[in-house]
Amino acid sequence: xxxxxxxxxxxxxxDRSRYADDGSLDDALTGLGVDADPSASGGPGASxxxxxxxxxxxxxxxxxxPAKPAADxxxxxxxxxARGWQDVLFRSLARSAGAVVLGIMGLxxxxxxxxxxxxxxxxxxxxxxxxxxxxxxxxFGIAAVLFGTVTIALIAIVVAIPLALGSATYIxxxxxRNIKGFLTGIVDLMAAIPSVVYGLxxxxxxxxxxxxxxxxxxxxxxxxxxxxxxxFDANNPLATPTVFTASALLAGLVVAMMVxxxxxxxxxxxxxxxxxxxxxxxxxxxxxxxxxxRSVVYPFGTGGIIGGTMLGLGRALGETIAVYLVISPVFIIxxxxxxxxxxxxxxLVALRYGEASPFELSALMAAxxxxxxxxxxxNFGASIIxxxxxxxxxxxx
Amino acid sequence: MxxxxxxxxxAGAATGSRHAGAAAPGRRTVLPALSSGARHPTxxxxxxxxxxxxxxxxxxxxxxxxxxxxxxxxxxxxxxAFDGALPFVLISYxxxxxxFVVLISFDDxxxxxxxxxxxxxxxxxxxxxxxxxxxxxxxxVIRGSEALFHFNFWTQDLSTAGPLDPLTTGGMLHxxxxxxxxxxxxxxxxxxxxxxxxxxxxxxxxxFSRLVRTVVEAMTALPSIICGLFIYATYVLMFGLDxxxxxxxxxxxxxxxxxxxxxxxxxxxxxxGTLKEASLGLGAGQWRTIWNVVLPTSRSGLMTAxxxxxxxxxxxxxxxxxxxxxxxxxxxxxxxxxxxxxxxATFTLVKSPEPSQIARGFGAAAVLMVLVFLLFLIARLIGxxxxxxxxxxxxxxxxAASIRDAQRYTQRSAVGNPSxxxxxxxxxxxxxxxxxxxxxxHK
Numbered sequence: 001x002x003x004x005x006x007x008x009x010x011x012x013x014x015d016r017s018r019y020a021d022d023g024s025l026d027d028a029l030t031g032l033g034v035d036a037d038p039s040a041s042g043g044p045g046a047s048x049x050x051x052x053x054x055x056x057x058x059x060x061x062x063x064x065x066p067a068k069p070a071a072d073x074x075x076x077x078x079x080x081x082a083r084g085w086q087d088v089l090f091r092s093l094a095r096s097a098g099a100v101v102l103g104i105m106g107l108x109x110x111x112x113x114x115x116x117x118x119x120x121x122x123x124x125x126x127x128x129x130x131x132x133x134x135x136x137x138x139x140f141g142i143a144a145v146l147f148g149t150v151t152i153a154l155i156a157i158v159v160a161i162p163l164a165l166g167s168a169t170y171i172x173x174x175x176x177r178n179i180k181g182f183l184t185g186i187v188d189l190m191a192a193i194p195s196v197v198y199g200l201x202x203x204x205x206x207x208x209x210x211x212x213x214x215x216x217x218x219x220x221x222x223x224x225x226x227x228x229x230x231x232f233d234a235n236n237p238l239a240t241p242t243v244f245t246a247s248a249l250l251a252g253l254v255v256a257m258m259v260x261x262x263x264x265x266x267x268x269x270x271x272x273x274x275x276x277x278x279x280x281x282x283x284x285x286x287x288x289x290x291x292x293x294r295s296v297v298y299p300f301g302t303g304g305i306i307g308g309t310m311l312g313l314g315r316a317l318g319e320t321i322a323v324y325l326v327i328s329p330v331f332i333i334x335x336x337x338x339x340x341x342x343x344x345x346x347x348l349v350a351l352r353y354g355e356a357s358p359f360e361l362s363a364l365m366a367a368x369x370x371x372x373x374x375x376x377x378x379n380f381g382a383s384i385i386x387x388x389x390x391x392x393x394x395x396x397x
Numbered sequence: 398m399x400x401x402x403x404x405x406x407x408a409g410a411a412t413g414s415r416h417a418g419a420a421a422p423g424r425r426t427v428l429p430a431l432s433s434g435a436r437h438p439t440x441x442x443x444x445x446x447x448x449x450x451x452x453x454x455x456x457x458x459x460x461x462x463x464x465x466x467x468x469x470x471x472x473x474x475x476x477x478a479f480d481g482a483l484p485f486v487l488i489s490y491x492x493x494x495x496x497f498v499v500l501i502s503f504d505d506x507x508x509x510x511x512x513x514x515x516x517x518x519x520x521x522x523x524x525x526x527x528x529x530x531x532x533x534x535x536x537x538v539i540r541g542s543e544a545l546f547h548f549n550f551w552t553q554d555l556s557t558a559g560p561l562d563p564l565t566t567g568g569m570l571h572x573x574x575x576x577x578x579x580x581x582x583x584x585x586x587x588x589x590x591x592x593x594x595x596x597x598x599x600x601x602x603x604x605f606s607r608l609v610r611t612v613v614e615a616m617t618a619l620p621s622i623i624c625g626l627f628i629y630a631t632y633v634l635m636f637g638l639d640x641x642x643x644x645x646x647x648x649x650x651x652x653x654x655x656x657x658x659x660x661x662x663x664x665x666x667x668x669x670g671t672l673k674e675a676s677l678g679l680g681a682g683q684w685r686t687i688w689n690v691v692l693p694t695s696r697s698g699l700m701t702a703x704x705x706x707x708x709x710x711x712x713x714x715x716x717x718x719x720x721x722x723x724x725x726x727x728x729x730x731x732x733x734x735x736x737x738x739x740x741x742a743t744f745t746l747v748k749s750p751e752p753s754q755i756a757r758g759f760g761a762a763a764v765l766m767v768l769v770f771l772l773f774l775i776a777r778l779i780g781x782x783x784x785x786x787x788x789x790x791x792x793x794x795x796x797a798a799s800i801r802d803a804q805r806y807t808q809r810s811a812v813g814n815p816s817x818x819x820x821x822x823x824x825x826x827x828x829x830x831x832x833x834x835x836x837x838x839h840k
Contacts, residue, residue, distance in 0.1 A: 166526070192712070
């Protein structure tokens with residue numbers, strides 16, 4: 001309705017001829033409770049929206065409008081209904097672009113479901129419980145790869161979230177003003193580095209540096225089940241650290257480096273929106289800086305923290321190339337995160353698509369479908385949490 | 398009055414500021430002053446300094462760090478026979494925190510200790526993240542520089558160079574060309590479609606656009622390998638067409654389309670509603686409003702959306718892996734024959750056991766990274782501004798346009814023919830000024 005009020009009739013005259021024969025205009029205006037022909041009712045602004053018509057009305061009042069007969073074609077336009085041919089064309093073009101995008105995206109989803117259902121239908125519920133992957137002999141399931149995917153993603157999140165939280169807090173609260181923009185750029189840049197570069201880094205640099213750590217953890221914390229490594233004997237001085245290569249931990253660390261900047265930039269965005277008044281209030285009440293952060297910034301940004309974490313999780317679940325380069329694929333559930341061998345759904349697809357028979361391709365589609373559904377749930381959860389939170393009303397994610 | 402009283406009460410209280418605040422409405426001065434006076438009979442309140450770092454702080458950090466490192470080296474050499482840089486750093490960091498707490502507790506209370514420790518932890522987390530980035534970048538560039546400094550790396554393809562050949566033959570030109578062709582095709586599809594769809598989402602709200610938005614948001618979760626798998630299963634297997642650069646660019650399009658749409662949608666929604674209303678109020682139609690007001694206002698944000706999508710598109714390996722096929726030749730034809738991109742070439746080359754192949758792979762990765770950096774830099778340069786904030790050049794352009802308009806108005810009023818201007822101004826509306834002109838042309 002406010003748009004109605006802002007219409008200035010003097011402006012409308014310029015386009016008058018274009019809309020003159022738009023019969024639906026009158027009906028729409030009447031429907032909105034606006035007098036469609038103000039000149040008939042004694043001049044501009046006479047019919048209810050006098051204040052809004054002030055500027056336009058004064059221009060017109062001294063002009064020729066009141067003198068014109070009531071059948072004059074000048075009418076107040078309703079921007080919601082009035083259209084020239086460009087508007088009609090543009091509207092249909094935009095609508096069809098939306099339809100095309102919807103079509104493409106729907107096609108991908110539909111295709112996954114249709115092709116994947118063939119394999120799921122033949123495997124039945126064992127698709128979720130079977131560990132081995134031999135579709136051509138009929139025994140296949142995603143238990144092992146799904147477990148590996150989730151393990152890698154969880155390790156990545158556990159490592160990445162403190163880093164993301166710390167760096168986001170630093171950039172929004174501690175960093176000197178003049179390097180804030182620079183640091184923001186660096187973190188965003190990190191999110192844009194290609195995954196294959198992270199994969200290279202993981203294989204050629206991180207692996208050698210993580211082996212001693214793995215060995216150390218396994219030696220001292222081997223009694224915790226997930227840190228146990230079967231073939232490793234801590235008391236054997238000649239034990240090689242090769243039993244720790246290509247582990248889920250390594251893959252998780254590489255993925256963490258890719259996830260942290262994504263989560264960090266969302267958290268920073270939310271933290272920087274924390275209301276100044278509340279910050280100052282906390283400081284004025286004698287709070288330390290950390291006290292202020294803990295009692296104002298973090299509660300305000302809870303939605304952003306959770307949402308950023310979940311978006312990072314979604315990315316970690318779907319990561320392909322870096323994981324593929326780092327891991328050595330196995331098809332058993334590998335609960336020992338330090339031991340060699342793990343797997344992930346996307347790495348499985350990248351590994352097996354080439355020599356796949358049509359049926360195996362369908363099985364890969366089904367695995368991809370499961371991955372897609374999981375990431376979609378995680379992402380939707382993230383956006384719902386972000387948008388429902390106090391800080392998320394205007395945030396972008 | 399209240400504020401003054403609270404102040405006085407705080408003046409006597411080192412830790413009791415919270416009590417003072419709570420008790421303020423009732424007995425303002427008496428209670429807190431009494432309780433704090435009992436706690437610290439001699440020590441006057443010192444104003445808490447939140448901003449600057451004093452000499453003491455620096456000395457404490459340095460001292461704690463030195464003590465931590467010293468203890469760790471003693472542990473590593475004398476107690477547990479152990480090597481590895483990372484465990485050393487981790488243990489010394491934990492010890493450093495311990496010493497640091499002890500050092501502060503000599504002077505300060507619990508609240509301050511927590512504040513200082515949180516301060517140090519947050520600083521070190523940020524440093525770790527940025528260090529990791531530096532390590533990734535520097536490591537890739539150093540390993541890649543081996544290949545990068547050979548001139549042939551930039552001018553040849555790999556067709557003449559076998560895996561055992563030294564770095565002086567063969568290069569990555571074919572992969573660079575492949576990357577450019579693929580991303581060019583992907584962008585020709587995704588920019589018009591993506592921007593139009595984003596405009597649709599933000600300017601034509603309704604049931605249908607809500608549905609589209611939901612689906613697009615769901616598709617940002619689509620793992621990139623699935624895009625490749627989809628194109629592989631349809632384009633290559635179902636339609637029986639070759640694996641080619643075009644197939645790869647289709648896969649890239651599917652991948653970056655939701656990314657571009659989503660970030661462009663966010664930018665478009667930031668355009669102030671008053672600007673749009675002003676345009677509509679001046680008599681412009683919806684199409685004119687979007688073309689002359691919405692798009693120019695959000696231009697820098699839209700460019701950022703496109704460039705970030707591009708950076709993502711050229712860096713992603715998995716859609717290309719399934720759809721492009723690998724080759725060592727330059728292939729200029731995107732529709733037939735395999736074509737390779739930089740990340741895909743890196744991926745394939747580093748899986749080889751030959752050092753020279755690995756070096757080539759690193760070289761390709763370094764080139765790719767530099768490319769992404771450049772794109773990113775451009776995005777930052779043009780995209781740092783919000784909608785409506787103009788660069789210096791744009792401001793000059795706008796100023797020049799309005800001077801032109803003013804001159805035209807004076808000319809017109811000198812001629813004294815007001816109705817001619819109205820029709821003349823109608824055709825060439827390409828800037829927001831022309832709207833004002835349409836509006837005022839009829840006075």
